[in-house]
Amino acid sequence: MNGAAAPASATAGPSYSFRAGLAKGDITYTVGDTELSWTGRHYGQLPYRDIRLIRFYDTPNISFAGYGPNPTFRGFRRCVIHAAGRLPLALSSVHYLGPYRFEDRSATYRPFVEALIARVAATSPHTAFYTGMPAGLWLLWLAAFVVTAAVTGFAGLMLIYGLTQPVTSSTVLGLITAGGIAVGGVASSLSFWRLLRRNRSRPYSPGMMPQPRSKDQG
Numbered sequence: 001m002n003g004a005a006a007p008a009s010a011t012a013g014p015s016y017s018f019r020a021g022l023a024k025g026d027i028t029y030t031v032g033d034t035e036l037s038w039t040g041r042h043y044g045q046l047p048y049r050d051i052r053l054i055r056f057y058d059t060p061n062i063s064f065a066g067y068g069p070n071p072t073f074r075g076f077r078r079c080v081i082h083a084a085g086r087l088p089l090a091l092s093s094v095h096y097l098g099p100y101r102f103e104d105r106s107a108t109y110r111p112f113v114e115a116l117i118a119r120v121a122a123t124s125p126h127t128a129f130y131t132g133m134p135a136g137l138w139l140l141w142l143a144a145f146v147v148t149a150a151v152t153g154f155a156g157l158m159l160i161y162g163l164t165q166p167v168t169s170s171t172v173l174g175l176i177t178a179g180g181i182a183v184g185g186v187a188s189s190l191s192f193w194r195l196l197r198r199n200r201s202r203p204y205s206p207g208m209m210p211q212p213r214s215k216d217q218g
Contacts, residue, residue, distance in 0.1 A: 001127060027039070032119075046089065052083060056117075059077065076104070077092070077110070079091040090112065129205070131201075152182055152189055155182040
């Protein structure tokens with residue numbers, strides 16, 4: 001529903017506001033008795049009875065060796081709502097401020113999503129609840145893990161080979177390069193593996209939402 005005025009809700013629940021990206025405006029979502037509503041550039045609503053699936057997962061922190069201890073890309077949480085006859089609705093725990101600038105809004109995001117899931121579970125018994133990435137995204141991260149592990153293995157072999165060669169300036173440079181790639185590759189491979197294990201797609205009980213990771217967890 002676009003361009004209409006937002007009707008008054010009998011008992012409006014928690015609200016959450018965020019901006020998804022450069023071309024998006026700020027949108028405020030509100031948990032109502034029987035539907036999720038939102039206001040911003042347009043007003044809209046989604047009855048809980050139309051929701052078929054809610055998926056809840058997190059994206060990883062991504063850091064690169066040599067760029068300091070803080071992640072180059074800070075991870076965030078994501079709730080994707082699938083409803084009959086509609087495009088998926090994605091809610092993110094980060095708010096877009098500008099190019100490469102995001103604000104963490106987990107403090108208001110999590111209670112909002114918990115309230116939303118509780119209302120959907122109470123009013124729409126046919127809705128399925130899943131945690132973990134959708135299959136396509138999980139397979140993409142699996143491919144990243146396989147490539148990283150392969151590069152790490154190759155760097156390890158080059159390191160072993162270099163150790164058997166006469167010591168020259170080029171050999172030392174090669175050892176340093178291969179060693180750096182191997183160390184960074186091991187760290188990245190372990191991070192990807194933890195991500196893949198945590199984000200396996202599986203059903204979950206609405207009353208037992210997965211706990212968020214600590215900020216320093218990759």
